[in-house]
Amino acid sequence: xxxxxxxxxxxxxxxxxxxxxxxxxxxxxxxxxxxxxxxxxxxxxxxxxxxxxxxxxxxxxxxxxxxxxxxxxxxxxxxxxxxxxxxxxxxxxxxxxxxxxxxxxxxxxxxxxxxxxxxxxxxxxxxxxxxxxxxxxxxxxxxxxxxxxxxxxxxxxxxxxxxxxxxxxxxxxxxxxxxxxxxxxxxxxxxxxxxxxxxxxxxxxxxxxxxxxxxxxxxxxxxxxxxxxxxxxxxxxxxxxxxxxxxxxxxxxxxxxxxxxxxxxxxxxxxxxxxxxx
Amino acid sequence: xxxxxxxxxxxxxxxxxxxxxxxxxxxxxxxxxxxxxxxxxxxxxxxxxxxxxxxxxxxxxxxxxxxxxxxxxxxxxxxxxxxxxxxxxxxxxxxxxxxxxxxxxxxxxxxxxxxxxxxxxxxxxxxxxxxxxxxxxxxxxxxxxxxxxxxxxxxxxxxxxxxxxxxxxxxxxxxxxxxxxxxxxxxxxxxxxxxxxxxxxxxxxxxxxxxxxxxxxxxxxxxxxxxxxxxxxxxxxxxxxxxxxxxxxxxxxxxxxxxxxxxxxxxxxxxxxxxxxxxxxxxxxxxxxxxxxxxxxxxxxxxxxxxxxxxxxxxxxxxxxxxxxxxxxxxxxxxxxxxxxxxxxxxxxxxxxxxxxxxxxxxxxxxxxxxxxxxxxxxxxxxxxxxxxxxxxxxxxxxxxxxxxxxxxxxxxxxxxxxxx
Numbered sequence: 001x002x003x004x005x006x007x008x009x010x011x012x013x014x015x016x017x018x019x020x021x022x023x024x025x026x027x028x029x030x031x032x033x034x035x036x037x038x039x040x041x042x043x044x045x046x047x048x049x050x051x052x053x054x055x056x057x058x059x060x061x062x063x064x065x066x067x068x069x070x071x072x073x074x075x076x077x078x079x080x081x082x083x084x085x086x087x088x089x090x091x092x093x094x095x096x097x098x099x100x101x102x103x104x105x106x107x108x109x110x111x112x113x114x115x116x117x118x119x120x121x122x123x124x125x126x127x128x129x130x131x132x133x134x135x136x137x138x139x140x141x142x143x144x145x146x147x148x149x150x151x152x153x154x155x156x157x158x159x160x161x162x163x164x165x166x167x168x169x170x171x172x173x174x175x176x177x178x179x180x181x182x183x184x185x186x187x188x189x190x191x192x193x194x195x196x197x198x199x200x201x202x203x204x205x206x207x208x209x210x211x212x213x214x215x216x217x218x219x220x221x222x223x224x225x226x227x228x229x230x231x232x233x234x235x236x237x238x239x240x241x242x243x244x245x246x247x248x249x250x251x252x253x254x255x256x257x258x259x260x261x262x263x264x265x266x267x268x269x270x271x272x273x274x275x276x277x278x
Numbered sequence: 279x280x281x282x283x284x285x286x287x288x289x290x291x292x293x294x295x296x297x298x299x300x301x302x303x304x305x306x307x308x309x310x311x312x313x314x315x316x317x318x319x320x321x322x323x324x325x326x327x328x329x330x331x332x333x334x335x336x337x338x339x340x341x342x343x344x345x346x347x348x349x350x351x352x353x354x355x356x357x358x359x360x361x362x363x364x365x366x367x368x369x370x371x372x373x374x375x376x377x378x379x380x381x382x383x384x385x386x387x388x389x390x391x392x393x394x395x396x397x398x399x400x401x402x403x404x405x406x407x408x409x410x411x412x413x414x415x416x417x418x419x420x421x422x423x424x425x426x427x428x429x430x431x432x433x434x435x436x437x438x439x440x441x442x443x444x445x446x447x448x449x450x451x452x453x454x455x456x457x458x459x460x461x462x463x464x465x466x467x468x469x470x471x472x473x474x475x476x477x478x479x480x481x482x483x484x485x486x487x488x489x490x491x492x493x494x495x496x497x498x499x500x501x502x503x504x505x506x507x508x509x510x511x512x513x514x515x516x517x518x519x520x521x522x523x524x525x526x527x528x529x530x531x532x533x534x535x536x537x538x539x540x541x542x543x544x545x546x547x548x549x550x551x552x553x554x555x556x557x558x559x560x561x562x563x564x565x566x567x568x569x570x571x572x573x574x575x576x577x578x579x580x581x582x583x584x585x586x587x588x589x590x591x592x593x594x595x596x597x598x599x600x601x602x603x604x605x606x607x608x609x610x611x612x613x614x615x616x617x618x619x620x621x622x623x624x625x626x627x628x629x630x631x632x633x634x635x636x637x638x639x640x641x642x643x644x645x646x647x648x649x650x651x652x653x654x655x656x657x658x659x660x661x662x663x664x665x666x667x668x669x670x671x672x673x674x675x676x677x678x679x680x681x682x683x684x685x686x687x688x689x690x691x692x693x694x695x696x697x698x699x
Contacts, residue, residue, distance in 0.1 A: 027414035114374035
């Protein structure tokens with residue numbers, strides 16, 4: 001019988017064992033299931049919290065940004081406009097927040113048993129997808145309501161890009177998340193800075209305002225943010241407002257691919273010895 | 279014999295103290311030297327031996343240093359050593375929780391580790407859900423788990439609770455379920471760290487039985503870490519002792535245990551060092567064995583009489599009873615001498631100096647091995663006054679039948695030989 005396992009101090013930089021991750025696919029699906037069913041255990045309202053959270057946020061935005069601050073919504077009904085932004089942004093932010101603390105929150109279990117650590121952030125992104133799907137339903141209800149009462153919205157073919165947009169969001173949040181997670185195992189300074197950055201990031205993304213409110217010559221600054229193009233494309237495809245350009249979207253996609261590659265390599269390097277420094 | 283695991287020059291270095299700007303400067307230096315200049319890691323050259331009790335000069339210690347050994351297939355290896363000797367670190371490296379600093383481990387087949395089982399349980403999920411979860415964490419597929427579900431539930435003995443969230447479980451039940459899952463994992467190599475401590479006697483027996491089956495019946499390899507010497511002795515075939523991060527002994531399990539207990543309690547300590555006074559009104563100034571201040575005694579074949587003498591002072595009168603316990607080298611109580619309970623004999627001590635002597639008769643059938651005597655002084659029916667642990671080590675090595683020439687070794691014949699009539 002040949003040796004099947006070798007345990008060495010260091011792996012090569014790009015030695016990522018994707019086959020091993022595939023072998024643990026059952027664990028992946030169990031993690032996703034666990035995340036979903038345990039989230040609202042011992043609550044009376046149960047899964048309806050999936051709806052209540054975005055609904056309340058929307059109402060709050062309507063009062064603060066729409067009512068008090070009077071920010072433009074591109075002539076769309078406020079609930080519809082805000083909900084579109086919230087559904088996308090919330091998915092990105094939730095994934096990012098959760099994946100960025102992968103090592104610190106899972107140190108108890110990581111310290112006891114080995115399995116490919118990448119399964120954890122991957123399953124986080126997947127389980128939040130279910131959540132996003134449910135919230136998307138809420139968006140569709142609101143959408144249909146406004147169609148019935150005769151508000152003019154102009155959905156177009158670009159709505160078919162939706163799965164691709166979600167894929168980019170998932171990739172971006174995963175990429176950022178695992179890089180942050182890897183960088184904060186030993187020195188926690190960054191994680192303090194990071195929670196602060198995520199809350200500011202939303203304002204640098206056209207969630208509560210349309211990109212068109214920015215002066216045209218400053219819009220390129222906003223477009224550097226890879227999330228911008230995705231949310232604008234979503235709004236454009238579903239409601240026909242906002243800015244859409246293939247160029248910006250390819251930039252976001254390219255950004256995501258590079259980020260994911262860096263993220264996986266860094267994460268893979270850190271996971272081997274993070275228990276000593278966490 | 280086929281080698282199942284091979285440890286080659288395994289070392290593990292840890293940095294002590296807090297994470298601070300100084301660690302950052304070390305990290306930057308390390309990164310510069312290894313990644314940019316392409317030299318060796320400068321901090322791997324330094325580091326102290328890992329002795330937790332002494333103050334060291336370096337911030338770096340070697341939790342493990344140059345570990346080299348092989349484990350044959352089907353062996354049950356007991357890893358013993360004091361706290362902080364590196365046992366758990368070794369198992370963590372083997373189960374890939376953390377990477378070694380240097381060296382390489384080669385292993386054949388799937389490695390499953392039970393490092394504190396049940397810790398992967400999600401408190402909100404039911405026992406059944408956790409079985410799937412835990413099984414999958416350890417590398418099983420859903421189909422595999424479904425096939426073994428009944429067996430696992432049955433073995434764990436928590437069937438009534440199987441659809442209740444794990445947070446309602448007692449700690450023992452959690453361990454039972456956790457162990458049951460791991461035991462049915464069918465790994466080629468099973469790594470077990472101190473899991474039996476929480477389970478009750480029935481379960482411990484079951485768990486040890488299962489591990490024996492795994493090793494003997496199915497030819498798998500088990501690595502077992504425990505401070506429970508009787509458990510190590512029953513379960514293991516081989517033993518290694520870790521001391522300050524290095525292998526200090528490797529061989530058969532009996533020799534290993536003997537070596538370890540010898541080493542841990544008898545290197546330099548004086549007889550008086552093991553005295554524990556509970557009631558301060560009493561003091562002990564002198565302990566003698568057969569009128570000698572010794573801590574080692576040899577028994578020849580035949581009946582042996584041992585005179586235990588205790589001298590000291592009491593401030594108030596005591597009605598003292600003496601109990602003398604005989605322990606074997608796994609710290610299991612073998613026999614007891616208690617004249618108070620046997621014939622109602624006590625010592626009436628008046629305030630001032632005292633001297634107690636007890637003559638104990640040891641049977642000729644005591645088997646070859648190492649034993650320890652401990653003494654407990656108590657005020658009859660009131661309280662323990664003083665304890666003297668490991669007063670003397672008794673080495674029996676000449677219990678050889680004069681008729682057949684057979685030597686009666688403890689590891690084979692038990693503590694006593696029974697006579698016929």
